[in-house]
Amino acid sequence: MISRFVAASVCLGCVLLLSGCNEQSAKQVVPAPIAMTEEALGHYCSMNILEHTGPKAQIHLKGLLFPIWFSQVRDAIAFTRLPEETHEPVVIYVNDMGKSERWDFPGDDTWIDIQKAFFVINSARTGGMGAPETVPFGTEVAAKSFSVKHGGEVVNLADIPDAYVLGPVDLKQQSQLKSEPVK
Helix, strand or coil: CHHHHHHHHHHHHHHHHHHHHHHHHHCCCCCCCCCCCCCCEECCCCCEHHHCCCCCEEEEECCCCCCEEECCHHHHHHHHHCCCCCCCEEEEEEECCCCCCCCCCCCCCCEEEHHHCEEEECCCCECCCCCECCEEECCHHHHHHHHHHHCCEEEEHHHCCHHHHHCCCCCCCCCCCCCCCCC
């Protein structure tokens, strides 16, 4: 009787141990942001993102080794809201334009998690494809400072209207600003 109890206890312990291991391996490891290179092509445009100005985005998808790239943050947000895009994002990184010294080339040391960003929408600045941009910042203060200079409103990711990232754009009406400091 005691040996059955011991055997049952050992089996139960093994089951609990194995289920704990399964939970541990089921947790997704969040990859770090990757540096932009010549091989980084825009997901929708298939163009080298280094050739486009303004903030960029990279989305790391579950089950894929490398991120997909976006020459505009607006397009990355649209990707997450389209029903036909079925891959699950693990993490999305965007350029913190408050840390960037130049609008044209934000740099690889400015990546932040999209969930932590503040965005300026409806500003006078356009993104790399000439469309309205959702300009990301790591702090609300930096976003407000940008909006004072370039117009627009500061919002959180959840408050960006679907129509802003999914709606049509009249590129003829969009202003094309020359390279200048972000701040």
